[in-house]
Amino acid sequence: MAMLEQESLPIAAAREGRPEAWDALFRRYQMPLYAYVCELTGDGEASLDIVQETFISAARHVGSLRADHKFGSWLFGIAHQKCLQRWRRLRPDSIPLEEVEASEPAADPDPSEWLIRREQEEAFLTGVSQLTPAHRAVLLLHYLEDFPLEDIAAVTNTGVGTVKSRLHYAKRALRQRLERES
């Protein structure tokens, strides 16, 4: 999935305000972005609002995008911030996406494809939902867009070590769940 970030996207045309370029960009990212936001918030209607706000914000502030090839992680970063804002509004006392935890080097950094059998699908999706939001965010960014660790760290506003650690524990928790189910 690493090619996702290397595909040719009409960023230069979008910077010039070309509607067809923005349409292509939004079309490319609308589903993964919605899946990411919806998995984090658990609210379909709120997720549509967040995706819409993210698109509007991207169209307005594309000038702040420094590197064209980082468009995807930049867009997810906007959406992530909007999820945090929503969380702060709903639960000002706790912000699960900003959990502080000790960072450990990942023992299993293998990001290779993980094929899930049909009978495991439900367990996988339930397992994703039951992860803590901080772990879920990292895992979703990894699986949906295969962003490098540095980009995931930028999106979630954490360190690379923390991302490695969260990814490791999230994958391990999922595997354990799938093994129990099967």
Added chain:
Amino acid sequence: MKTPRELLLARHAGARMRLDALRREVVAEHVCPLDALEPRLASGGLTVFWRQFVWSGRWAWSGLALAWVTILGLHLAADGPVPLTARSVPAERPAGDLRLALTEQARLRASLLESSPPLAPQTPRRGGGPRSEKRLPNSPTTA
């Protein structure tokens, strides 16, 4: 067998139609097509100028304009209205006063000229000319 990505996207595939509508709405209302703003800019140079210097810095230009308007507003507010009497004084001075003042100045000038002593005649300078033209009596002369 599915990848996690396929599985996650499939889970939310039901939202695709609404996302399509949302995308079209955002593109129609919030993406500012530059071409729509510049149909009258026939020359390519003007187009490039517009894109690179004006449109790209539109927020900065707007901010600058706002700052100038604010400064102008503050300036006008600080000055206040000019009093009417101060502006109209010279225009309303009666002509008789002016004539009297001129007559008085002429009389004063005449009295000053009469009382001043005549100028002393200029005495010729000793030596009678520039130093360079003087010749000493015993100086060698060139024939």
